[in-house]
Amino acid sequence: xxxxxxxxxxxxxxxPDSYYESINGILRTLKPYATLRIMAEKLNSCGFTTPSGxxxxxQKVSTYMRKRAI
Numbered sequence: 001x002x003x004x005x006x007x008x009x010x011x012x013x014x015x016p017d018s019y020y021e022s023i024n025g026i027l028r029t030l031k032p033y034a035t036l037r038i039m040a041e042k043l044n045s046c047g048f049t050t051p052s053g054x055x056x057x058x059q060k061v062s063t064y065m066r067k068r069a070i
Contacts, residue, residue: 014051020068023048027061027070036061 003027018064030039043056050060065068 019048019051023064024068024070025066031065031070 026043026046026048027039030042031061034042040056040058043061048056050056050064054060
């Protein structure tokens with residue numbers, strides 16, 4: 001048996017719903033009090049990576065929040 005990796009279709013989710021719920025909750029909580037840089041540091045310190053597996057930075061946080069209307 002060989003395991004095959006199915007790449008999500010363009011625009012598809014790369015992570016399970018629980019991942020997005022966690023990220024969204026953290027960002028909504030921090031939004032009134034923290035800068036984008038601090039939000040990125042918090043996500044990284046909690047062990048979260050971006051949906052594609054990269055380290056968070058302020059630009060990635062900004063793009064993520066904008067695309068999801070957070």
